[in-house]
Amino acid sequence: MFLVLLSVGMSLVVFSLVLFTYYSVWVIVLPFVDSDHVLHKYFLSREYSVILPGIAAVVLLLCIGAFTAVVMWKNRKPKKVD
Amino acid sequence: MTKLLEWLFGVSFVLVAWAVVSFDLLDLSLPQTYREVAWPMPLYLLVSFGCYSLATVGYRVATFNDCEEAAKELQEQIKEAKEDLRKKGLKM
Numbered sequence: 001m002f003l004v005l006l007s008v009g010m011s012l013v014v015f016s017l018v019l020f021t022y023y024s025v026w027v028i029v030l031p032f033v034d035s036d037h038v039l040h041k042y043f044l045s046r047e048y049s050v051i052l053p054g055i056a057a058v059v060l061l062l063c064i065g066a067f068t069a070v071v072m073w074k075n076r077k078p079k080k081v082d
Numbered sequence: 083m084t085k086l087l088e089w090l091f092g093v094s095f096v097l098v099a100w101a102v103v104s105f106d107l108l109d110l111s112l113p114q115t116y117r118e119v120a121w122p123m124p125l126y127l128l129v130s131f132g133c134y135s136l137a138t139v140g141y142r143v144a145t146f147n148d149c150e151e152a153a154k155e156l157q158e159q160i161k162e163a164k165e166d167l168r169k170k171g172l173k174m
Contacts, residue, residue, distance in 0.1 A: 006144050008140070008143055009142070009143035012136055012139060012141075013140040017133075020129075020133040020134075023126065024130070027122050028119055031115045031119050046118075050125060053125055
């Protein structure tokens, strides 16, 4: 069981490190690099660096809303008839 | 000055500084690359805070440890409590 915890935890850490490094290079380093450098091939155009987190935030809010709706639907109690 | 007011002042100061640099409100004519870097800064800070939170959660999940002694001690205390209640007449 600890192996599962370790692998899940470590993969979260590695994923967040990779994401942070990629996003940092995308936002901060790329504007200072010449436009004919080979590094630009690995990154989408910079507008996407704003659009993609926006889409991710919308998806996250949708998931939270859907989860809340499902839980509230399951817990609904039918009204008693007097 | 309340903490809320302090935070609001700090946040609005940072926001004003960001707006002045990004949208060239004071006509300082900074080089284009600096403006290009400054403009997504609020979003970048949000994303890096999210990454930091995710990494902290992941690290704490990975280093979560068993506490053998605490588990044993808890079992002992449960036994003691059951005995005590049985003596006082509670049927278990």
